[in-house]
Amino acid sequence: MENKTSIVRNLRILYPIWMLFGMFGIMYVPSVLIDFADPIATSENIKENMLLFRLGIAGRLITQLLFIIIPFLFYQLFKDLDKTASTLLLILALVSVPISMVNETINLSVVGHLEDPNKVLQLLELYNQRMYISIIFWGLWLLPLGWLAYKFDWFPKLIGIFLFIAGFGYLINSLLKLIFPDFDQLNLILELMTFGELIFILWFVIRGVKKQAHSNI
DSSP states (O other): OHHHHHHHHHHHHHHHHHHHHHIIIIIIHHHHHOOTTOHHHHHHHHHHTHHHHHHHHHHHHHHHHHHHHHHHHHHHHHTTTOHHHHHHHHHHHHHHHHHHHHHHHHHHHHGGGTTOHHHHHHHHHHHHHHHHHHHHHHHHTHHHHHHHHHHSTTSOHHHHHHHHHHHHHHHHHHHHHHHOTTOOTTHHHHHHHTHHHHHHHHHHHHHOSOGGGGGTO
16 A cells, blocks of 8 residues: 555656656747748757757657656556556557657757758658657557546546547547648647646646545555
8 A cells, every 4th residue: 555655646746747848848849949831940940049959859858758657657556456458558658758769869860950941841840750650659558547547436537538538639630640741620629639638637646546545555
């Protein structure tokens, strides 16, 4: 019981840190520096904000390192309840890590091509395409996690449903981007679907697991 309580405590600390690094590196930095409609402006933005660009790379790498620890902690938390689902969520999460980390070498290559804006844009587009492969697994790992949250009375069942919705949101969005890159009619809906993961994180950090679950952990 003490070990499981420690796992929950560690997750409540690491999960929001992971989220903040991810939002900074994956969402904020690209939104400030990159304009896919204007390669010249993008190159100039990166030149003028090189530290921010590199901090974005560092933030994403830290996000991936934490994404090794967090799924492992969830595996440790749930393995005594459902070993198969716990193992599956761990494997699906870990598969994305080397893909994402190797992908950052493309951003490092961007630094050496800033005098060629078209090349910079090509590299950034390649980075995005490879990131969609990682996003497939970001969605898939949420499905067994959602199943565990729904199946066992540690969270409200609605939280498990939100995780399912988020998982399918990531999965459908990444597949559409890879197969139909110009199709963007569902972007808003799919992005809203992924908010289910944020709801789970906030619930976990603020509320933890249900009090009655402590008798099982």
